Amino acid sequence: MLSRRRFLAGAATLVVLVGAASWLRRSWRQPTARRLSSTERVTPALARVVVFLGALFGRELSEADQRDLSDRLAFAVAAEPRLAEDYEVLAAHLDRFGRKAGATEFLTASDAQRETVIDHVMRIGPPSLVERAWSHLVRSRKLYYQMRFETIPQLQWLYRHSGVPWRARGYTRWQGIPGDWREYTRAGPPYP
Amino acid sequence: MISDKIYDLCIVGAGLAGGLLAAQATRKGHSVALLEAGSRFPFGNRVGQLLHHQTLAGPRWPWLNEARDHYVDSSAASIGVGYALNSNRVKGVGGSTLHWDGRINRLMPVDFAAATTNGLGVDWPITYAELEPWYSQADWELGVSGTWHRAMPPRSRDFPMEGFPMSVDDRLWEPIAERLGIEVFATPWAINSRPFGGYSQCLAFAACQICPSGARYSAERHIAIAEGTGRCELAPETVARRIDLGPSGKVKAVHATRLTGEQVEVRARVYVIAAHAVESARLLLLSRVGNHSDQVGRNLMEHVYVDAGGFLPSRRFYPGRVGYEVTESLSYYRAEEKGRRGGIKLEFTFDEDPLHESESRHLWGSRLAQYDRERFGHWIGLEAETEVQPNPDSRVTLDGTQKDLFGDAVPNIRFAFSPVDARTQKEAGEILANLLHEVGATEVSQEPLGATSWGAHHMGTCRMSVDPDKGVVDRDCRVHGTSNLYVAGSSVFPTSGALQPSLTIAALSLRLAEHLQQVLSSPQAA
Numbered sequence: 001m002l003s004r005r006r007f008l009a010g011a012a013t014l015v016v017l018v019g020a021a022s023w024l025r026r027s028w029r030q031p032t033a034r035r036l037s038s039t040e041r042v043t044p045a046l047a048r049v050v051v052f053l054g055a056l057f058g059r060e061l062s063e064a065d066q067r068d069l070s071d072r073l074a075f076a077v078a079a080e081p082r083l084a085e086d087y088e089v090l091a092a093h094l095d096r097f098g099r100k101a102g103a104t105e106f107l108t109a110s111d112a113q114r115e116t117v118i119d120h121v122m123r124i125g126p127p128s129l130v131e132r133a134w135s136h137l138v139r140s141r142k143l144y145y146q147m148r149f150e151t152i153p154q155l156q157w158l159y160r161h162s163g164v165p166w167r168a169r170g171y172t173r174w175q176g177i178p179g180d181w182r183e184y185t186r187a188g189p190p191y192p
Numbered sequence: 193m194i195s196d197k198i199y200d201l202c203i204v205g206a207g208l209a210g211g212l213l214a215a216q217a218t219r220k221g222h223s224v225a226l227l228e229a230g231s232r233f234p235f236g237n238r239v240g241q242l243l244h245h246q247t248l249a250g251p252r253w254p255w256l257n258e259a260r261d262h263y264v265d266s267s268a269a270s271i272g273v274g275y276a277l278n279s280n281r282v283k284g285v286g287g288s289t290l291h292w293d294g295r296i297n298r299l300m301p302v303d304f305a306a307a308t309t310n311g312l313g314v315d316w317p318i319t320y321a322e323l324e325p326w327y328s329q330a331d332w333e334l335g336v337s338g339t340w341h342r343a344m345p346p347r348s349r350d351f352p353m354e355g356f357p358m359s360v361d362d363r364l365w366e367p368i369a370e371r372l373g374i375e376v377f378a379t380p381w382a383i384n385s386r387p388f389g390g391y392s393q394c395l396a397f398a399a400c401q402i403c404p405s406g407a408r409y410s411a412e413r414h415i416a417i418a419e420g421t422g423r424c425e426l427a428p429e430t431v432a433r434r435i436d437l438g439p440s441g442k443v444k445a446v447h448a449t450r451l452t453g454e455q456v457e458v459r460a461r462v463y464v465i466a467a468h469a470v471e472s473a474r475l476l477l478l479s480r481v482g483n484h485s486d487q488v489g490r491n492l493m494e495h496v497y498v499d500a501g502g503f504l505p506s507r508r509f510y511p512g513r514v515g516y517e518v519t520e521s522l523s524y525y526r527a528e529e530k531g532r533r534g535g536i537k538l539e540f541t542f543d544e545d546p547l548h549e550s551e552s553r554h555l556w557g558s559r560l561a562q563y564d565r566e567r568f569g570h571w572i573g574l575e576a577e578t579e580v581q582p583n584p585d586s587r588v589t590l591d592g593t594q595k596d597l598f599g600d601a602v603p604n605i606r607f608a609f610s611p612v613d614a615r616t617q618k619e620a621g622e623i624l625a626n627l628l629h630e631v632g633a634t635e636v637s638q639e640p641l642g643a644t645s646w647g648a649h650h651m652g653t654c655r656m657s658v659d660p661d662k663g664v665v666d667r668d669c670r671v672h673g674t675s676n677l678y679v680a681g682s683s684v685f686p687t688s689g690a691l692q693p694s695l696t697i698a699a700l701s702l703r704l705a706e707h708l709q710q711v712l713s714s715p716q717a718a
Contacts (some may be wrong), residue, residue: 057547058561076247115557122556153551154249160547161246166512168561169568174512176242178395178405181385181514184359188510191565 045084046073048091048106053159055114056122056152065164072158086151089143097121124148168192194427194456199225200712202446202460204432204475205467206230207287208694209680209701211411212333213464214418216705222712224424225458226415227448229431229471230255230283233290235412238404245402253291255284259597260431260451263470266606270585275494275607280648281468285428286412288468288648289694291401294382294408296336296695298327298345302526303535303689311531312612313582313687317658317667323699324348330698334409335388338380343522353385356394361509361542362519364572368631374523376540382409382694389413398514430456433600435463435479441674443481449598462676462708466701469650469683473588474603476654476664476679482671485661488654489588493580493688494607495647498617500624501544501573502633509542509569517541524576524623525690534579534616535690536623544571572633576620577647579690581610588653649693654683669704676711680704 050069054061061069077084094106094117101116103109109117127135127145135142159165166174170189173179201217203210206228214224233241233254244254256278267275282288301320306313328349331338339355340347355378358366362376369376383400384393384407391413395405403410418424429451436445443463448456465472473489476482483489521538546567550556555563580586586608590601621638628636657663660672665684671677680701682693 056556056560057550057564058556058558072243072247075243079244079248118557122554156547156550157249158247160545165547165564169564171512173396173398175398176239176246176404178397181356181394181396183396184361184510184513185357187360188513190508191568 045088045091046070046077048094049073049087049155051107051114052090052094052118053155053164055111055118056156057159057165059164059168061164062167065167068163069159072162076154076158083151083154086146086154090147090151090155093121093144093147121148121152194225194227194425194430194458196459197223199223199425199458199460200462201225201708202458202463203227203680204446204463204465205287205471205681206285206411206415206426206428207466207468207681208289208411208697210464210466211286211289211414211418212698212701213466213680213705213708214424215414216702217708217712218418218421218423220709220712222423222709224418225460226418226424226426227430227432227446227456227458228283228285228426228428229260229467230257230285230287230428232285232426232428235406238402238406242397242399242402242404245399253282255282255290257283257451257597262594262596262602264591264594264602264604266604267608270606270608275605275646277470277603277605280646281470281650285415285426286410289409289411292408292648292694293400294403295692296334296380296382297537297691298347298699299689299691299696300345300522300525300535303687303691306687306689309530310526310534312534314657314662316686317656320345323696323703326699326703327695329702330695333414333702334382334695334698335384335391336380336382336695337385339378341375341377343375343377351380353388356381356383356385356518358518359510359514359542361511362517362540364507364509364631365519365540368627369521372627372630374521376519376521378518379520379539383407394514396514398512400514427456431598432465432467432475433478433598435465435475435481435677437479437481437674437677443674443677462678462711464678464680464704464708465654466680468681469653470588470603470605472679472681472683473653474590474601476671477588477590478600481677482654482664482673484673487662487664490584490586491582491652491655491686492586492588492605492607493582493649493651493685495649495688495690495692496578496580496613496617497645497647498576498578498620498624499573499639499645500575500621500628500636501571502628502631502636503567504570504572504631504633506632507570507572509572511543511545511569511571517543524620527619531612532615533619534581534612536579536616536620537577537690538623538627539575539577541573541575542571544573546571572628572631574624574627575645576624577690577692578613578616578620579688580616581612582652582655582687583608583610583613586652647692649682649688651682651685651688651693654679655686656684657686668707669700678704678708 097117098106098109101113103113170192200222202225302309304316304320307315337353338351392405394407430448432448434447446458476488519540524536527533546564589604591604594602655663669678
């Protein structure tokens with residue numbers, strides 16, 4: 001037989017859980033409300049991801065840099081189509097954090113606002129045990145942590161292996177670009 | 193396509209050992225069935241594979257099939273860190289040579305007599321002198337670029353190609369080494385320093401592990417030779433599951449299943465298991481073959497890399513220009529005191545990327561860019577490849593709870609170290625730290641075990657021994673108690689040394705190929 005006290009405690013917990021789930025669903029809908037059609041949705045998301053990478057690594061991206069990163073992101077999506085959704089989730093959060101920082105959206109944010117967004121994203125900590133359990137129930141929470149601890153590390157890897165950091169260091173050749181193997185016996189370029 | 197005919201030779205595993213054996217047998221006119229669990233990855237797609245690697249990173253390797261390659265790792269309980277088996281092997285036509293650096297060394301003569309000369313481990317039933325002609329042949333089969341140095345073992349034939357010289361960065365070490373009385377030399381590589389064997393010279397893609405030019409050796413070369421004779425039938429995506437051993441000790445067939453579910457039975461006069469230290473042992477265990485003395489799966493070995501590094505603001509290095517480091521040293525290979533520790537080989541690196549430290553240092557944005565500007569090209573790294581002693585408790589067993597996609601027990605791997613291994617790794621760390629201080633590095637740091645790298649060199653599990661109670665195969669690599677079943681590859685190594693195993697795998701395979709030629713040419717044998 002359930003005691004009255006236990007019944008009330010259980011009911012209160014249920015109300016809190018339902019309320020929290022409803023709030024999270026609303027908060028998740030907000031940034032993804034402007035979802036594009038399946039054929040169009042990748043491009044605006046990728047544009048945000050490219051800008052995000054520049055801001056994350058503190059680089060002002062040249063046209064060549066942007067082209068390089070866009071090509072690699074497109075390759076990644078073609079090789080693993082589920083990444084399209086991952087990038088879309090990241091882009092949606094960037095816009096949401098951008099608005100919180102006072103911008104209309106992430107793409108039009110000022111350098112200072114972008115730094116605020118990056119700081120916010122990168123300070124997302126690993127989920128606690130409760131949050132982890134919660135993530136199993138609420139998809140938006142799962143995607144939130146997935147963005148931080150899977151999507152962003154994959155993008156960091158992609159950036160480090162792209163030509164962008166190497167160009168910034170004065171290199172004219174990096175992994176994947178052939179040349180004279182004896183080059184390594186001579187001094188290289190100074191850091192610009 | 194595997195047919196119903198009786199082949200001269202059935203080889204399980206199309207990696208370095210299997211590829212060489214297939215090439216040698218077919219060159220001599222023998223028919224070969226070559227089974228490979230993994231897929232064939234066309235060479236023409238290497239640039240695509242490199243881009244895949246650069247954008248999607250390690251865990252998403254195209255050759256991984258989780259249901260087929262499932263395993264259980266019990267190492268954390270014994271050594272404190274887990275072991276990511278699937279990140280340290282490749283299943284595919286070409287095996288692990290599809291994805292390796294190409295650094296290639298002979299074992300030292302003392303490694304073949306480890307118990308006698310070093311007071312540790314066991315002696316091999318063969319000597320360096322016996323294997324030396326096969327090492328030389330292997331240099332030429334694989335295409336090794338090297339320059340002989342007196343610290344290297346003696347050799348009867350010169351390297352087929354001139355070695356890669358030391359880099360401008362490597363020259364930092366020359367005066368330090370001279371002052372400390374240690375010898376450094378340029379590493380031999382299975383990478384073409386000039387066009388060789390119908391393959392390009394190195395084109396400096398700086399991505400040796402997935403060399404798009406073909407300059408770095410892959411066992412696909414020898415598989416192509418075997419297939420080119422018209423006498424080798426290669427069956428990719430075909431997983432050998434049982435060896436059918438008759439009561440007389442003669443294998444009657446190997447049973448395999450294709451990934452499509454189709455059953456395959458291969459009959460041959462002679463069988464060779466060359467499926468890597470983990471899977472070769474697992475196949476013998478699943479088949480209940482060769483394990484009369486409970487030796488199959490035991491003495492599993494790996495090379496543990498001890499890593500250290502330091503910051504050198506006064507010098508500028510140029511990392512990332514080629515995909516390999518060139519200098520190494522054997523000056524600390526053996527301890528002066530017999531039995532004190534295992535082998536240590538030093539490797540010198542300069543490839544640390546400050547951007548990798550973003551997470552650990554909580555750096556991003558303009559602060560990360562500034563950090564990169566201050567640090568890039570000023571990091572000096574050292575690695576020590578260390579010997580792990582053969583240990584019967586370090587082993588591969590059949591897991592009692594988990595099955596692969598065919599319903600077979602998956603391998604349960606459990607690495608175990610001895611106190612000697614702990615001493616070897618500790619002393620390696622001390623040597624590295626001392627060298628870094630000598631060169632004037634600051635912020636000298638050492639990675640904890642398991643945080644950086646293992647060698648991806650699986651050895652042991654089917655040990656070579658003249659005594660059937662102490663090993664799995666005899667000195668000819670024939671499984672004790674059988675008449676026509678052999679094991680090839682690093683699984684037969686009695687000890688590991690502290691040097692990359694590929695050239696020893698190749699030399700032993702060429703030696704086995706010669707033995708099999710005699711067996712197959714003899715009407716009464718097999």
